[in-house]
Amino acid sequence: MRGIKQYLFIAAAFISGAASAQSSKTYPDYLQPDHAVNALTMVMIHDVVSPPVAARYYAYSMMGAYNLVEANTQSIPALKSIVKAYQPTGVLDTLKGKYDYKIASYYSILEIGKQLLPSGALLEDDQTQFVTLLKKTGVKQDVIDNSIKAALAASKDVLAFSKSDNYNKLSALKRYTPSKADGKWYPTPPGYFEAVEPNWRTIRVMLLDSARQCKAAKLVPFNKDTTSAFYKQVMEVYNQSKHLSVEQINQAMFWDCNPFAITTSGHMAIGFKKISPGGHWMHLTGQVARQAKLSFDQTVAALTVEGATLMDAFISCWDEKYNSDRIRPETFINRYIDVKWQPVLQTPPFPEFTSGHAVVSNASAELLTYLLGDNFNFTDNTEVPFGSSQRSFKSFRQAAAEASMSRFYGGIHYMESVTQGNVQGKEVGNIVISKLKAAGLQPFAK
Structure with missing residues (x-):
């Protein structure tokens, strides 16, 4: 009860x-x-x-x-x-x-x-x-x-x-088995959950032509050598985690959007349920539709194309995640640098590259900028019921940039995954916009 x-x-x-x-x-x-x-x-x-x-x-x-x-x-x-x-x-x-x-x-x-x-x-x-x-x-x-x-x-x-x-058909596809090979994704603590939706790339897209249409650039290859580019990326995450400001921690927590996070205390584990990244942007779309005084028809249209954009953004991102199958910072740092290190945020149970938050946030920001204009000031109250305060932004792109960086501050993504995720997300968003223009769905901003 x-x-x-x-x-x-x-x-x-x-x-x-x-x-x-x-x-x-x-x-x-x-x-x-x-x-x-x-x-x-x-x-x-x-x-x-x-x-x-x-x-x-x-x-x-x-x-x-x-x-x-x-x-x-x-x-x-x-x-x-x-x-x-x-x-x-x-x-x-x-x-x-x-x-x-x-x-x-x-x-x-x-x-x-x-x-x-x-x-x-x-x-x-x-x-x-x-x-x-x-x-x-x-x-x-x-x-x-x-x-x-x-x-x-x-x-x-x-x-x-x-x-x-x-x-x-997903349940009938070949089961994903994580590899213990160097550089590959492996389940992380505290839950050690199995990989989330490894075959999501097979889902039919809404507005894109295919899951592979928005491919990320070639990523820096895995390398344990302390002078390598990859190792430097890992150290960037590790060092940043030791010098986080209060504001950076607040950003990481605000955009956490982890549907199920576990907190441990001794032998006891407590699970917390939260809104998903897509849920955050759907709520925000409804919120700014009210602020912009959109009509009922416009609000339904905005929420519909936002939902379709999110679906395609995740399909595109998940295709890249399981194609690259890249190791998470927590796994690398615990294996080769500091066995006791923990990120600020709980590491999600799927491969690292590209950042899902970066992809879906930038795709959403491009869409909302098209519909409602740039320099749209708003205060996002989505996370208030889940223990966070409100955050104010001067544009949707500013909100997306913060959401992307929050994953680096949270210790769960390398900077490369953030920057390449930004590019991938913007490409998804621009393709969506081109489809809307071709169909005749005009911006709602006056």
Whole structure:
């Protein structure tokens, strides 16, 4: 019972934090799409969903809402013109009866999440509470019923599309076995977890042409020689960890976004659940959409393309991670320099190069800069429910740069992985933007 109460407390704080960012109401607050997205996030935290898988859930969960908006307005282009592989069934064109597409869109986000997430049944309560609120606010029963029918139709279409992305084939692929060879990734303490999603490169991309489209530059080769370029990179991490400022530690902790971190005390291990990197950027997208006073249609579009961008960024990054299979700083330092050394952040259970935070943050920053403009000042409150303070930024690119460097300060990435991850992420973001321009999705900033 205590665990459930704590979960509900965090959920309430998370959602109320997003609501406080709203500066203008052009439609009822209960229809703000980010409420539904945040409900998904809380279930993902409950399920300890890994970062790449979480991005997939966000991407698909928004697609039904996007289709409903597109079917009822001229403001955004058809999703099939953005996501090349997607071919809608046209079921929304056959619906009879008057429905509210905003209500249907909101319900669809919850419905797709309910069907995809392991503990998606938890979202039934959110759907029930949403319908109850609609009735209290005077929405007619026939409109509610027809809107739910539209939501279910849109959700069914997207769920059918999701089944063809190779996700259900992952368990049948060759199992990854970590190598003990020099320079290769190996499980790290304290959990020594197995590698996360080693075959993620096989998942169908949304906007990229392939997982390999945005390849990182050739990395510095592994070398234990103390005069080598690689060894110098390791020492850079090691020495920085001994001279971290309070501000650098704060940056590392703010952008931690580790879905499951373990703290040990003697023989006792305590696990802490947190938001994923993708969840952080989805929450931030919803927050700045409110700040920019975007319309419902624009907010749904922003969250949808952000979800798709995250999915492709993780596919691209994970392809590079398991292609290079590079050793983590913690493993190298413990083996060859200092057996007792520990990084500020818990090392994630997958290969080092490139930095996932660098890739997804820069891809997201490029997208949001395109949609809302550069020099967009905002205060990010995403991590407040998870024990961190707010942080303010003058642009999305500044936030991405800090997120990238936080992994170096945290001791879990070499600088090369950060800089090359930045390049890879920006390339993903620019490809996404080119697809949006070609489809006719214009920037929202005035």
